[in-house]
Amino acid sequence: MTTPELSQEQQHFDQLIADDSRVEPTDWMPEGYRKTLTRQISQHAHSEIIGMQPEANWITRAPSLKRKAILMAKVQDEAGHGLYLYSAAETLGTDRDTLVDQLLEGKAKYSSIFNYPARTWADVGAIGWLVDGAAICNQVPLCRCSYGPYGRAMVRVCKEESFHQRQGWEILYELANGTPAQKQMAQEAINRFYGPALQMFGPPDDDSPNSQQSMAWNIKRFSNDELRQRFVDMIVPQAEALGLHFEDPDLKWNEERGHYDFGALDWDEFFGVIKGDGPCNEQRAQRRRQAFEDGAWVREAAAAYAEKYESADTSLIA
Ligand SMILES: [Fe+2]
Ligand SMILES: [Fe+2]
Secondary structure, eight states: OOOHHHHHHHHHHHHHHHTTOOBOTTSOOOHHHHHHHHHHHHHHHHHHHHTHHHHHTTTTTOSSHHHHHHHHHHHHHHHHHHHHHHHHHHTTTOOHHHHHHHHHTTOSOOOGGGGSOOOSHHHHHHIIIIIHHHHHHHHTGGGGOSBHHHHHHHHHHHHHHHHHHHHHHHHHHHHHTSOHHHHHHHHHHHHHHHHHHHHTTOSOGGGOTTHHHHHHTTSOOSOHHHHHHHHHHHHHHHHHHHTOOOOOTTOEEETTTTEEEOOOOOHHHHHHIIIIISTTHHHHHHHHHHHHHHTHHHHHHHHHHHHHHHHHHHHHHO
């Protein structure tokens, strides 16, 4: 039964959405809105944290001191993104320990792209250019998400993502203008990442039942297919500037639509990777659990310090 008070709260919420205003943690919100955002923001946080792995594997093998320093900074940025996002998710009422446990126990999802390996140094370039590039297309509209803490976190994250995309593009630019073997390595890397990067926007609109509600709540501003199209239109001229191409026979400019057409994506592969059958799902989960166990002493030391500080403080007051 709806109490008159509750319906007033609902009205207030509906008005915030209608005004394209922000919902803040202290505002009443429908349970579905809270759940949707908790799931989306925590999955986003997990993606940032798991996404550190394919590139971190290359820090020791990056080809120069400069490249190592840049890559290390980028991987650290991703850790920072994870932390902002766990904080944003916590404001919805689920604490970080619970969210982290969901990841460690394999119950939480994260972006399927991070279950692909980075086989060569050029893959690090392709990840920066295409994966971080797709992340930007997805996340720029999220800066206007109706939930305040998420939208504000995205503003900072997007600034850093655009640096990530440029560093990836620049790695590929160097390789594409290097020896024939280097150019081939760059081409092979983008062949591997083109399809999975396009799949980062999620299933086609017809197959994405929750999208409509997210758009009605001003969480999502554009559909999966609209964002995917935007991304394709962005990367085709960038590939041309690199002197590389995408191995998609259906990729061509459509004068009438004013957009690039592109070929069908392998959705069986996508859903297979989500279900756990990707090339690195097991390795990613195992590595994350190991890192969590290895960090136990840091958490214990921090807790002991906090306790000591608290009791010292109390005795000073007494
Ligand atoms: Fe990120
Ligand atoms: Fe990034």
